[in-house]
Amino acid sequence: MAHHEHGPIASDAEEYDFRRLQERWLPVWDELQPFATSDSDDKRPRKYVLDMFPYPSGDLHMGHAEAYALGDIIARYWRLQGFNVLHPIGWDSFGLPAEGAAIKRGIDPREWTYDNIAQQRSSMRRYATSFDWDRVIHTSDPEYYRWNQWLFLKLYEKGLAYRKASWVNWCPFDQTVLANEQVIDGRCERCDNIVVKKKLTQWYFKITDYADRLLDDLNQLEGKWPSKVIAMQRNWIGRSTGADVDFVIEGHDEKVTVFTTRPDTLFGATFMVVAPDSDLASQLAAESTPEVQAAFAEYLAQVQKSTEIERQDTTRPKTGVPLGRYAINPVNGERLPVWAADYVLADYGHGAVMAVPAHDQRDLDFARAFDLPIKVVVDVTASITGAIPVITPEMLENADAVRDLSSLDPAVTGEALTGDGRMINSGPLDGLSKQNAIRRVIELLEGAGTGRAAKTYRLRDWLISRQRYWGTPIPILHTEDGREIPIAESELPVRLPDSRGLDLQPKGTSPLGAADEWVNTTAPDGTPARRDPDTMDTFVDSSWYFLRFLSPNDDTKAFDVKEAEKWAPVDQYVGGVTHAILHLLYARFITKVLFDLGYVTFTEPFTALLNQGMVLMDGSAMSKSRGNLVRLSDQLDEFGVDAVRLTMAFAGPPEDDIDWADVSPAGSAKFLARAWRLANDVQLAGETASGEGELALRRQTHRLLADAPGLVESFKFNVLVARLMELVNAVRKTIDQGAGAADPAVREATEAVAILLSMFAPYAAEDMWAKLGYQPGVAMQTLPKPDGRLLIEESVTAIVQVDGKVRDRLEVSPQVDAGELEALARASAAVVRAIGEREIVNVIVRAPRVVNIATKG
Ligand code: ANZ
Numbered sequence: 001m002a003h004h005e006h007g008p009i010a011s012d013a014e015e016y017d018f019r020r021l022q023e024r025w026l027p028v029w030d031e032l033q034p035f036a037t038s039d040s041d042d043k044r045p046r047k048y049v050l051d052m053f054p055y056p057s058g059d060l061h062m063g064h065a066e067a068y069a070l071g072d073i074i075a076r077y078w079r080l081q082g083f084n085v086l087h088p089i090g091w092d093s094f095g096l097p098a099e100g101a102a103i104k105r106g107i108d109p110r111e112w113t114y115d116n117i118a119q120q121r122s123s124m125r126r127y128a129t130s131f132d133w134d135r136v137i138h139t140s141d142p143e144y145y146r147w148n149q150w151l152f153l154k155l156y157e158k159g160l161a162y163r164k165a166s167w168v169n170w171c172p173f174d175q176t177v178l179a180n181e182q183v184i185d186g187r188c189e190r191c192d193n194i195v196v197k198k199k200l201t202q203w204y205f206k207i208t209d210y211a212d213r214l215l216d217d218l219n220q221l222e223g224k225w226p227s228k229v230i231a232m233q234r235n236w237i238g239r240s241t242g243a244d245v246d247f248v249i250e251g252h253d254e255k256v257t258v259f260t261t262r263p264d265t266l267f268g269a270t271f272m273v274v275a276p277d278s279d280l281a282s283q284l285a286a287e288s289t290p291e292v293q294a295a296f297a298e299y300l301a302q303v304q305k306s307t308e309i310e311r312q313d314t315t316r317p318k319t320g321v322p323l324g325r326y327a328i329n330p331v332n333g334e335r336l337p338v339w340a341a342d343y344v345l346a347d348y349g350h351g352a353v354m355a356v357p358a359h360d361q362r363d364l365d366f367a368r369a370f371d372l373p374i375k376v377v378v379d380v381t382a383s384i385t386g387a388i389p390v391i392t393p394e395m396l397e398n399a400d401a402v403r404d405l406s407s408l409d410p411a412v413t414g415e416a417l418t419g420d421g422r423m424i425n426s427g428p429l430d431g432l433s434k435q436n437a438i439r440r441v442i443e444l445l446e447g448a449g450t451g452r453a454a455k456t457y458r459l460r461d462w463l464i465s466r467q468r469y470w471g472t473p474i475p476i477l478h479t480e481d482g483r484e485i486p487i488a489e490s491e492l493p494v495r496l497p498d499s500r501g502l503d504l505q506p507k508g509t510s511p512l513g514a515a516d517e518w519v520n521t522t523a524p525d526g527t528p529a530r531r532d533p534d535t536m537d538t539f540v541d542s543s544w545y546f547l548r549f550l551s552p553n554d555d556t557k558a559f560d561v562k563e564a565e566k567w568a569p570v571d572q573y574v575g576g577v578t579h580a581i582l583h584l585l586y587a588r589f590i591t592k593v594l595f596d597l598g599y600v601t602f603t604e605p606f607t608a609l610l611n612q613g614m615v616l617m618d619g620s621a622m623s624k625s626r627g628n629l630v631r632l633s634d635q636l637d638e639f640g641v642d643a644v645r646l647t648m649a650f651a652g653p654p655e656d657d658i659d660w661a662d663v664s665p666a667g668s669a670k671f672l673a674r675a676w677r678l679a680n681d682v683q684l685a686g687e688t689a690s691g692e693g694e695l696a697l698r699r700q701t702h703r704l705l706a707d708a709p710g711l712v713e714s715f716k717f718n719v720l721v722a723r724l725m726e727l728v729n730a731v732r733k734t735i736d737q738g739a740g741a742a743d744p745a746v747r748e749a750t751e752a753v754a755i756l757l758s759m760f761a762p763y764a765a766e767d768m769w770a771k772l773g774y775q776p777g778v779a780m781q782t783l784p785k786p787d788g789r790l791l792i793e794e795s796v797t798a799i800v801q802v803d804g805k806v807r808d809r810l811e812v813s814p815q816v817d818a819g820e821l822e823a824l825a826r827a828s829a830a831v832v833r834a835i836g837e838r839e840i841v842n843v844i845v846r847a848p849r850v851v852n853i854a855t856k857g
Contacts, residue, residue: 021766022126032777035133037135044084046566048546049086052576052583053089061631062615065632065645069648069649073712073717074610080755080783087132088549091136094470094471094541096470103505110499123633128641128762134552135552140470142493145541147544151540153487157486158596162203166347171193172193173188175507175508176468185309194307204463204464205540206461208457212239215239218230218234226609226611233580236585240259240455242455244257244452245263247330250326256280266330267427268358271336272339273340276299276342299320302319314343318343319342322339325337330451339370357410359376374410376409380417462539463537466510467509469496469504471535472541475494477530478530478531485523497517497518512531546605547594547600568600573610576614615648615657616657617630619661622660642760645762649721674728675728675761682746693747693748694746697734699794706786708720727753751772753768800831807831807834808828808830810825821845822851837857841855
């Protein structure tokens with residue numbers, strides 16, 4: 001492929017051969033360990049650059065190749081800028097994919113997992129990723145998961161880890177519970193099967209205690225995280241503000257509280273709805289007539305068969321049953337029938353709503369389906385006309401006469417009136433705007449002790465227990481009389497028993513429950529106890545792993561607080577947008593918990609975040625079944641590591657998807673050969689000539705050195721590669737047409753190319769560096785500082801004549817405009833002197849070269 005098109009100088013030189021370069025430099029780097037993080041007395045400023053660590057499910061693929069190429073550019077860049085860079089890697093090696101594959105092959109999950117890790121690790125080394133190989137962690141090592149257990153105990157002590165029975169998401173295929181975050185559009189995130197609800201006792205982390213801080217602290221990340229991710233986090237937490245209103249239910253001892261965002265519409269409530277799968281619904285039905293009980297039981301059974309998708313489908317006809325009970329509206333004493341209907345969710349707000357059919361579409365659909373009353377309490381025409389600044393009692397009495405509202409009647413149109421307006425039919429609220437009515441009604445409720453301002457969140461507590469083998473055992477004992485005993489810290493880790501002899505097939509309970517020897521033990525007081533058989537969600541493992549990298553081999557603590565002070569939080573995090581909610585939210589939560597416990601001094605784990613796009617093929621995600629899978633190993637064999645890495649950087653802005661059909665790794669390889677030949681030519685030219693060399697080339701080199709930091713720091717890697725290509729072309733031109741490869745400007749430019757290229761194409765850059773006569777490694781150099789004098793724009797000399805005589809010469813920009821040039825000329829001391837007292841009659845300007853001034857007298 002590589003032959004020399006240029007001149008005789010390099011005609012019999014060796015050829016660019018990526019295989020030879022890879023073979024040559026990899027062992028040298030193994031010796032040199034250029035990216036081992038240096039020790040504490042290092043005076044350089046620090047940067048913590050982190051790539052999301054992978055699952056060890058098979059060899060590296062194209063997606064990894066992109067992510068690790070981009071993270072590597074950033075890590076290598078800071079290294080070139082003279083920073084002490086921490087760039088670690090590890091494996092997120094517990095979890096379902098590994099266990100599933102192990103079951104399929106009938107082997108131990110360990111074997112499969114660690115084989116894959118070995119393969120990925122060697123692929124990463126060949127891929128020249130600048131990781132610190134002394135800090136590798138595997139979350140499935142007892143040396144790691146012991147600290148998951150420690151973390152669990154810390155949360156348990158604080159009341160932030162607890163067990164409760166509730167309706168949970170259950171994947172019938174994987175036979176495991178799922179966190180809300182793992183249910184995507186009603187389906188299991190992993191296997192895409194429809195998720196059902198099951199009542200189980202499970203462990204939770206109380207992330208809802210942190211909802212406000214998780215929301216408010218997003219402001220710290222504004223501008224440093226993709227705005228899309230910040231928005232997704234905000235929506236996920238989903239804070240709603242409004243009021244809690246207490247209703248008395250006739251014949252029921254406890255009051256029922258509802259959450260509403262529209263307490264202003266309280267006078268328009270005409271019935272109440274409770275979630276059929278709530279305890280409240282069962283209680284109310286149980287206290288009712290046998291007919292109601294039977295109808296309710298039948299309805300509940302039907303609801304439990306429906307999926308989450310069906311339940312949240314607003315176009316589905318409304319269903320429900322009356323519970324034969326009445327709630328009393330606290331503001332006007334009206335009796336509201338209580339219904340159970342599945343459009344109300346058990347686990348949002350209080351699982352019950354005051355239904356205001358005139359102003360809420362779901363309530364209106366329900367009211368129309370079951371012929372329930374509809375009462376308008378907001379005059380939405382008032383806001384449309386905006387014409388009633390002050391409402392008098394007389395106007396209100398005549399309100400209906402003044403405006404015919406029937407065209408807006410929700411009972412007729414089927415459209416709820418959700419807009420703003422002025423309150424009507426609402427006693428003390430009449431005439432008020434929405435905001436004022438909300439404020440007023442909350443005052444009234446608070447005064448009467450029947451309600452208060454309230455917030456509600458979409459965020460649920462984090463369900464962390466899993467009924468699977470390949471995870472961190474939960475460090476709790478259960479006594480026969482039902483007590484929970486946390487295992488002492490000094491007893492950690494609770495190791496997983498051997499998987500041999502255990503049935504790992506998913507069956508709804510943890511395989512560990514059947515490991516008799518392991519599960520049966522004694523409590524500290526000597527009484528028999530059973531270990532908790534569940535394991536932790538692997539998102540627990542990854543919620544704090546960035547801290548473990550700081551002291552990965554310390555077997556006395558989870559992480560070193562002093563090291564955390566030095567390195568953390570992570571300066572730059574790089575990874576896929578698929579983790580925009582789950583992993584990032586959990587890591588943010590755990591960081592805040594660790595802050596509250598005094599282990600870290602910061603409240604956000606990742607200061608800046610880059611989400612790379614996906615690598616597609618022919619417009620869609622690569623998959624074996626679609627037949628558009630591009631194998632990374634094939635690409636590396638054909639084009640080499642450098643060309644693949646460079647292609648990833650050159651393809652476009654890193655946030656965008658890359659379609660592999662549209663890019664050219666062959667083109668990248670060609671460019672690398674061109675760049676490499678420059679160094680080859682310089683080497684063959686021998687001695688560099690004296691002097692500074694060609695000025696235009698020098699200017700271009702220094703301009704690029706000046707621009708490169710801004711381009712990398714704003715992630716414009718593709719632009720930087722394009723600029724490198726331009727510079728390589730310019731050097732080639734200078735060699736072929738100018739002073740040849742001995743020109744000092746050629747050497748200077750080629751050195752700059754080698755150093756900059758080391759971020760993208762480490763093998764080619766290292767070989768260029770050697771050809772330029774230096775020791776390895778180029779990646780440990782510092783980026784040369786541009787010479788300021790070479791950055792100033794070129795200037796031209798403008799001549800100023802007065803009455804035909806040259807009076808001054810001005811150095812001006814070639815872009816100077818006529819007005820500016822004339823002003824400069826008139827301001828020249830020599831010109832002013834030459835004109836003296838005479839009057840100027842004519843000025844002719846030919847920018848940028850000449851100004852002619854004619855005078856009279
Ligand atoms: C009365 C009302 C009148 C409401 C009105 C809205 C409009 P967001 O914004 O999502 O927080 N709601 C409360 N708990 C519910 C539950 N468990 N299942 C289903 N719906 C529930 O929505 C809050 C509103 O959703 C609440 O305000 C309540 O209906 C309903 F003109 O109360 B509203």
